[in-house]
Amino acid sequence: MVEILVCFKHVIDETELKIDRGNNKINFEGAKTKISDDDKNAIEEAIRIKEKNGGSVTALCVGSADAKKSMKEALAMGCDRGRLLVDPAFQDSDAITTASIISQAIKKKIPKFDLVITATGSTDALTGIVGPSLGESLGIPQITFASKIAVSANKVTVDRSVEEGLETVECEFPVLITVSREINQPRFPTLIQIMSAGKKELLEWNAQALEIDPLTVGKQGSKIETNALNVPKSARKRIIFEGKPEDAAKQLAEAMFKEGLVK
């Protein structure tokens, strides 16, 4: 029996953003939201470990009321219960502060657990901070960039890839693991699972319930502030050859030589 906590982020789908190059602005209007891509791998891995070893999976998410939609998807995938950490005071928290909110929720409400699983980063802010910072805040060991997890009795054996190659490490519970995308292929919930997700327990916890001082979170509690969002400039030449592919390819070869790209 493994008690697993999995954390995910509710994000705007980055593939739906509209780029206004003229005004150098990004248009978020009408963009859909989703569970951050890699977080689905984290959820999938948590469910697989439960299916193999028994136990339960609790999903945690810091977000707005809109995040309920993503939480229901996590429950439909197979998480047993959802915990939404939602409070206006949490808005504009930087990543370390977000990790501190999750850490406080776990310490306060779910002190008994074996495994915490997160992704290595989100698709929106991509800081990669929350997982490692959460492990540190909880004061438990952590293993990052896992590509394979095996659970036996009271410990995990994990493959993780680093620059020089592959490492195999082990650690007793409790431990936090951040998983790489390659670890699995997330499932699509069936219709029946989607329908029954509504019956699973979904609780909302605010700052008061978690005994979090609002001054320590949100913008005022954070050290990092985001001031502006701009569209990165693309300075590509965009020289395009069309017509018969063979002719275009020859022109391309000539251009590559002139540019000194091929020696």
Place this chain on the structure above:
Amino acid sequence: MSQQQGILVYSDLPEVTLELITLGQKLRAGNLSVAVIGSGDLQDQISKLSVDGVTNIYKVSNDSLSGFIGKPMVDALEAVCSEAKPNVIIVGATRRGREIAPRLATRLKIGCITDALNLEMANGKVSAERLVWGGNALASVTSKGATVVTIPLHSNQKATGSAQPNVVEVSANLNPSKVKLLGKKERPQGQVSIKDAEIVVSAGRGFKKKEDLSLLDGLVSTLHAVMGASRPLTSDLGWVPEERQVGLSGTTVKPKLYIAVGISGQIQHLTGMRDSKVVVAINNDKNAPIFQECDYGVVGDLYAAVPTLEKALKSQLGS
């Protein structure tokens, strides 16, 4: 920590530390210190990193650092910070760096900026830009007070020259981690990873079947390139091993020449090759986003264009 000043740089890969030293010199923000942590006398690393501009080297040597496990590394860096009192701690964004930077910032109760571009320090504030939303947007961020920053690999030249920095031995109270290293499989020698390749030829969904990827073999060998692929070919279809995936969820590459063959240019992919020096694209869809992000493009069937390109390059090369 009131009198913080100067910069401390660290990477678990000494080659990357040299890049960080160059950045540290450019920032001109007081003392430039380097942390060297590991086991043994560490003399090789210390001499390697005694380059122009380095004023201090802080050394922590301990057996529990031999496996480069996160916790003792963070313990050691924490000890170095309490000695050096830096205002900015710059860590190379290796995988280990990506773990230890947020951990260190959390311990020190200071801010953390990862994958910082255009890092600046002024009036005690650290500011930087970072790519967000899959590379679609550039966020300007500032940090109040001391900060841990990670820097993408290979974004600075390696520092050179030689200097005689003070070497300060720091004693740290290191408890062995509960994470135990059981084994290590080194990347096979001679196999160039796409991250370090000078020329990358990547395949995408424009290839109709796995066997067709051999169409690129000649081009790859003619250019002495390394083959990459987009996410559908690695994660979804499994035609190409995951470690060759270029993109947000794969590897970020910065070759001198990047050739995208049959890749439409989803944001997820563009993020992984945006910093390539020159981008060439071959795709049959004229409206594919990749043509907005390329220097040279061929609109046409890759099955016809690739063999012709290979032949034309070979004849120009006289091979």
